[in-house]
Amino acid sequence: PPKLTRRTLLGGAATVAVAVVQTSWTKGVQIGIPEQPDDPTRRMGIPPGEVGTRSPFEKVVRKASDISSRTPLQDLHGTITPSDLHFERHHNGVPAINPATYELLIHGQVERPTVFSLADLKRFPSVSRIAFLECSGNFRTGKETMSPQEICGLTSQSEWTGVRLSTLFREVGVKPDSADGRPGWFLAEGGDAAVMSRSIPLRKGWDDAIIAYAQNGEALRPEQGYPVRLFLPGWEGNTSVKWLRRLEIGDQPWQTREETSKYTEGIKGGKIRQFSFDIDARSIITFPAYPVQVERGWIEIRGLAWSGRGKVVLVEVSTDAGKRWQRADLQEPVLDKAHVRFRHLWQWNGAETEIMSRVTDETGYTQPTFAQLIDARGADTGGYHFNPITAWQIKPDGRVLNRPENWR
Amino acid sequence: PPKLTRRTLLGGAATVAVAVVQTSWTKGVQIGIPEQPDDPTRRMGIPPGEVGTRSPFEKVVRKASDISSRTPLQDLHGTITPSDLHFERHHNGVPAINPATYELLIHGQVERPTVFSLADLKRFPSVSRIAFLECSGNFRTGKETMSPQEICGLTSQSEWTGVRLSTLFREVGVKPDSADGRPGWFLAEGGDAAVMSRSIPLRKGWDDAIIAYAQNGEALRPEQGYPVRLFLPGWEGNTSVKWLRRLEIGDQPWQTREETSKYTEGIKGGKIRQFSFDIDARSIITFPAYPVQVERGWIEIRGLAWSGRGKVVLVEVSTDAGKRWQRADLQEPVLDKAHVRFRHLWQWNGAETEIMSRVTDETGYTQPTFAQLIDARGADTGGYHFNPITAWQIKPDGRVLNRPENWR
Amino acid sequence: PHAVGDTLPNRFGFGKPATAAQISRIDIDVRPDGVGLPAGSGTAAKGQVIFVSKCAACHGVGGTGGAQGALVVTAPAPGKRPANVIGNYWPYASTVFDYIRRAMPFAEPGSLTNNEVYALTAYLLSANNLMDEKTVLDAKILPTIQMPAQKRFVPDDRRGGPDIH
Amino acid sequence: PHAVGDTLPNRFGFGKPATAAQISRIDIDVRPDGVGLPAGSGTAAKGQVIFVSKCAACHGVGGTGGAQGALVVTAPAPGKRPANVIGNYWPYASTVFDYIRRAMPFAEPGSLTNNEVYALTAYLLSANNLMDEKTVLDAKILPTIQMPAQKRFVPDDRRGGPDIH
């Protein structure tokens, strides 16, 4: 008999079609045509393929502006952010970098100024860790109809893989801090059109910095620094310089525009705080949250909590506008400097109320209210490192609305 | 002055173009045109967008046959498998299921036969866990030019989110096991063209089974059971029935084709082993592995290890064809029933040798050799639950070749 | 300190009661003891006619092997082991009915009537010498058919530890 | 029991020595003490000409604000606070040179000559009243310019714990 394979069948008498989207720069991808069969058990399905695609019924997207795009936190589950939905913040777009000609230069106060190819970097001992990355400008308020994505969608989480920067420091012979004990710094510089540059204390490089080339199993995505980025666990996202082309070791900070004009915040007494690297602990309820509408009865309140200073130890939820707080469940494993999924069961009786969450990290830091932050820093502070408790109003008809904060 | 935004600039005098691939069933996706600029620091990059895409320089794909597609293990880092590269094994393709009309029926020996919509399922308390999923038919050998993908690419790992099956069991009032103490079973049935069906001991349902609707943060991918699948941590992949439409509770197994004709294996004495659910512990070196060629000097040997019976406690690597074994480093956190990344530094002197890994799990099971497996089960056993040590030959010129096993 | 834990409710009240009609529409499984078998019947002779037109293209003349494999015991090629098929490997006859009804023919699953499935099951069982080719197969007869492979089947008794068998 | 741990080598021997040419091609940073400043010079007058043609479309006439923000101190609108710009917020003059050279003009970064960057820096510093508009700005002068905001800058001194300030 003639050999009838699945593919010949599908190519011939098949009732379900397969579209293969083919372009000159991507390989073919499987896409099922969403013509809904009356009964999927009576039609052959789409055969296996090289690369899958989302269900055409799913419309989960980032919210993009000219300078950033925000992760749809309210649509996500668990803790991993799909790589193509990782938030973006770049200062002049995503460059196209050829991995075959890519080079990382390390120079300055080192024994052996060295150029590494991508293949060189991949030969070194590697490390992987699941950790969040948050832009320190990740705060918005102002209206009731704002989703978690709009309020704080500039945070995402991936499993990052790369070589420890300390390994490269040893390889090039980074010289110890200056004779007078002044701490050393290094400059991290990107190969994008902004030639992004940040000064980082050497200490962080020795501690846990990663020269990352992979994200969630695969190569970094272009928007996250392909082929190579710096990854500084727990630190404000801008310091994890993408499209990394150069590290210079020195004995003082460079005072780049991104650590003076930007990524600094006014504090009391007319002072401006600089080199505020740690991401302060934060949490947000992602369900229920605008724009969902809920029904009376049991509701599992869900959200994310994280701290740039270490592990989350406690998340509390209030369902009575902050009067009483109850301990939420934390999904294990709770990882260092990582988004943690928290959950809390609540029986809603239909009365108007406000729900909110607050996190405490292992250093004893507890997420403050908006008023506490303004009180501590003064009304002149900007939007950097602004991590207040987010409250959601539950209306009697089940609508869930952001409770806007009065900025000034 | 006129408002010059990034986008108007890009639409006008821009030198880097953005292609937006638009189809009737997907939203637009950003794709950078890979025309390599001479110097990316001198050209505006691609602006933020709704959904990212891989770098056009990355060619990482599954290897597809008519019935399955295999994850490119040799190309991946860390432990998470990108969802669109998760292996596939279906028995009649991927159905197109509308989440708005989707229903899960639970009936049989229950107090309250119930139909759940997708929205119903998402309202229950949820749970997330990172765990592997492996097809029990995941073994190939036969030639030297085989990659990890070809040898054992039918295993992948995701963070799965859903409702515990035990929660639904309580909701519908699953009746206790039969009066004579015979253990209860349930039938899990898919809504695909194979109407896949497997009998599962009730015990697993109470233990750790998940009715999963999300994978790596987003909705399940179509190939992994969109919108809902059963997920049985540590058990052979076929039992984690995809596109789940029905669970029937009963007092004996149904003896479906997939638990009699298939997914059973010959053992000694002419016996056929059935209901062999656990995935036996396994490991494989994914680097260096065919098709890479290595250089003399330091090599970080990297691979994956896992066990369906619990945690990996030890991975050993031999670089002298199995004579001596050295303890590899395990990437923390080591999770239950999860792929673990192991690494081991080795200085290759250029001499021909063989490298291999073996895992031991917390039950004390140690991954056997091919000969030990054949010896224990008899030469008539099939390819199910076949988890031998994989050896790679290192040739003097640095080529890395599979060491084929003599099947019969 | 919170509402979960010991106060976790047994029921949340989500989902709708399933009606008998909703259940029977998709409750298609058939057990070895015959539970789930529908009304109807069929003979091997009728089954053979259907098989020639709807099955033989993939499973060969008389089910003796084609691109998608044999369904009937045949003498193996010299030096080869026999293929695992219904007659020598399947432990229960009910599975033949259940599987054909849910999954075959491959390109048109769910298209056969119950009588057609009974007839095809009768044809394949008798071609495998598991029942008399004259017998009219129905819900009463099917569970009584003994399969030679049944005695070979054993459940997995490994419980972790060093046992690799 | 294995080769890593205490025997982890300090050097693996991967990568290539960087040549002076490779370094100088991309070593573009400029520090507050002037390290990194190139040869060349420029005046505010020349800077103004360039500014009008290459910068004002985005930053406004005289750098007083456009779609992409002001660069020069201006009187705030009544009831508003002044925008944070070079003259009232930037702690070091070197950053003006460094940033313009690496990143501006936005649509053609890296297109300016060193003399043009000196001129633009001179123009913006004098427009902010930070240097005399007649001064020829070069690598010697630039590090001597004092910025009023410098004294306001303090490093983050929070070290975890309850401190939220």
Ligand code: HEC
């Ligand atoms: C277009 C090809 C095709 C046709 C026509 C077809 N089959 Fe199949 N058959 C298959 C394939 C492919 C499989 C294996 C399916 C899988 O991957 O699980 C199969 C499997 C089977 C099996 C299980 C074999 C085993 O050992 O587990 C039986 C029984 C079967 N078919 C019977 C039939 C009958 C009866 C018909 C006609 C009514 C039929 N087939 C028509 C392709 C076909």
Ligand code: HEC
């Ligand atoms: C096409 C629009 C455009 C043009 C033309 C332009 N800029 Fe800019 N400029 C921007 C944008 C956008 C930013 C903010 C970039 C970012 O997101 O980091 C900026 C930022 C700056 C800053 C930093 C402002 C601060 O407070 O941090 C300076 C200084 C600057 N530009 C100077 C110049 C000079 C000098 C020129 C001409 C040589 C110029 N710009 C031309 C768009 C432009």
Ligand SMILES: [Ca+2]
């Ligand atoms: Ca190591």
Ligand SMILES: [Ca+2]
């Ligand atoms: Ca900061």
Ligand SMILES: [Ca+2]
């Ligand atoms: Ca819970």
Ligand SMILES: [Ca+2]
């Ligand atoms: Ca099995």
Ligand SMILES: [Ca+2]
């Ligand atoms: Ca039934």
Ligand SMILES: [Ca+2]
């Ligand atoms: Ca320098």
Ligand SMILES: [Co+2]
């Ligand atoms: Co709780």
Ligand SMILES: [Co+2]
């Ligand atoms: Co080791």
